[in-house]
Amino acid sequence: MRAEGIVALAGMMGSTAKVRKTYVNIQCPFAPFYHKNGTDNDPSCNVFIAEKDRSGWKCHSCGRHGTLAGMVIQWAILTRKDATDLLDLIQEEEESVEAVCGRLDRKWDEKWKEREAEVVKNMDLDVFSEDELAPFLGKVPKYIIDRGYSIETCRAWRLGYDKEWKDEDGPRPRLVIPIRRRDGKLVGMSGRAVDDIKGKKYWNYWNFPKSHYLFGEDMVLAAQAAEKGREGDKYEPLLAITIVEGYLDAIKWWEYQIPTVSIMGSSISNEQIHLLKDYERLYIALDADKAGDDGTSEIVRRLRNRMPLMRVPFPSGKTDPKQLTQDEAWYALENAKRLA
Numbered sequence: 001m002r003a004e005g006i007v008a009l010a011g012m013m014g015s016t017a018k019v020r021k022t023y024v025n026i027q028c029p030f031a032p033f034y035h036k037n038g039t040d041n042d043p044s045c046n047v048f049i050a051e052k053d054r055s056g057w058k059c060h061s062c063g064r065h066g067t068l069a070g071m072v073i074q075w076a077i078l079t080r081k082d083a084t085d086l087l088d089l090i091q092e093e094e095e096s097v098e099a100v101c102g103r104l105d106r107k108w109d110e111k112w113k114e115r116e117a118e119v120v121k122n123m124d125l126d127v128f129s130e131d132e133l134a135p136f137l138g139k140v141p142k143y144i145i146d147r148g149y150s151i152e153t154c155r156a157w158r159l160g161y162d163k164e165w166k167d168e169d170g171p172r173p174r175l176v177i178p179i180r181r182r183d184g185k186l187v188g189m190s191g192r193a194v195d196d197i198k199g200k201k202y203w204n205y206w207n208f209p210k211s212h213y214l215f216g217e218d219m220v221l222a223a224q225a226a227e228k229g230r231e232g233d234k235y236e237p238l239l240a241i242t243i244v245e246g247y248l249d250a251i252k253w254w255e256y257q258i259p260t261v262s263i264m265g266s267s268i269s270n271e272q273i274h275l276l277k278d279y280e281r282l283y284i285a286l287d288a289d290k291a292g293d294d295g296t297s298e299i300v301r302r303l304r305n306r307m308p309l310m311r312v313p314f315p316s317g318k319t320d321p322k323q324l325t326q327d328e329a330w331y332a333l334e335n336a337k338r339l340a
């Protein structure tokens with residue numbers, strides 16, 4: 001990295017920087033964690049200037065050293081700060097950041113493989129009987145019909161109504177949304193309050209690991225299997241998929257016949273990244289706000305070398321997918337911009 005880049009990078013990590021002939025002398029970003037008195041007032045960390053090639057660094061006080069991208073990632077982990085901008089800055093000049101991200105991903109894959117046997121063994125411990133849903137079925141709240149969802153949709157997703165729900169503030173009926181694993185087994189249930197007064201909008205019925213699933217994935221795969229059946233059983237890779245934040249976003253786009261899953265929030269988990277690796281193209285339609293933008297950056301960082309990543313633009317004034325009409329949604333998909 002060139003000297004100006006290193007100075008900018010140091011500034012973003014809160015370190016001072018002095019440019020020398022072959023290196024930039026900065027305060028060690030790990031001083032708060034690894035230096036005896038927690039400071040580095042007489043800067044002891046040198047980052048070497050390099051043209052296009054990857055820059056190395058070394059701290060003479062704590063002895064830590066490595067690549068710049070490695071430094072940034074470790075710093076981000078220790079300080080719990082978002083390092084996307086810093087990594088982008090390095091990437092403008094160096095290819096090595098891709099290698100580092102790839103390495104971290106492979107590490108996660110290995111960890112997953114180790115865990116997989118155990119996960120498979122315990123898999124059915126996560127599964128609930130369909131009987132658990134029975135008390136809520138047969139009726140859906142007016143709330144969802146008023147928002148333009150059809151009765152057929154409610155039936156297909158087995159949505160229900162919990163009239164009895166109450167907490168210390170009194171009764172607060174909920175739309176019941178079952179959450180299913182890839183293979184269609186019931187793993188959780190979420191309740192959406194049918195009013196917009198303050199308080200908890202969503203409430204999870206069972207303490208289930210939400211981050212382990214992509215909501216709606218069973219519906220996407222079932223639709224694909226049905227389509228394949230019609231076309232004969234030639235092998236096809238899994239299709240392109242769109243990801244959104246909310247349950248109701250995913251259900252609305254299913255009505256539009258767009259294969260869509262929800263990550264049930266704006267930030268993606270390791271498990272969800274792992275599930276998404278099975279798809280061949282990803283359309284990202286997180287909400288058009290700060291949280292959605294941050295979530296999108298994280299997804300791009302984690303999946304950039306795996307598949308084409310596309311950002312779905314919303315028409316002006318619309319901030320989440322369920323606000324789009326069918327024509328607008330398809331138009332937005334056709335005009336998606338490639339991010340990586």
Ligand SMILES: [Zn+2]
Pocket residue numbers: 028029030031034035045059060061062063064
């Ligand atoms: Zn140090």
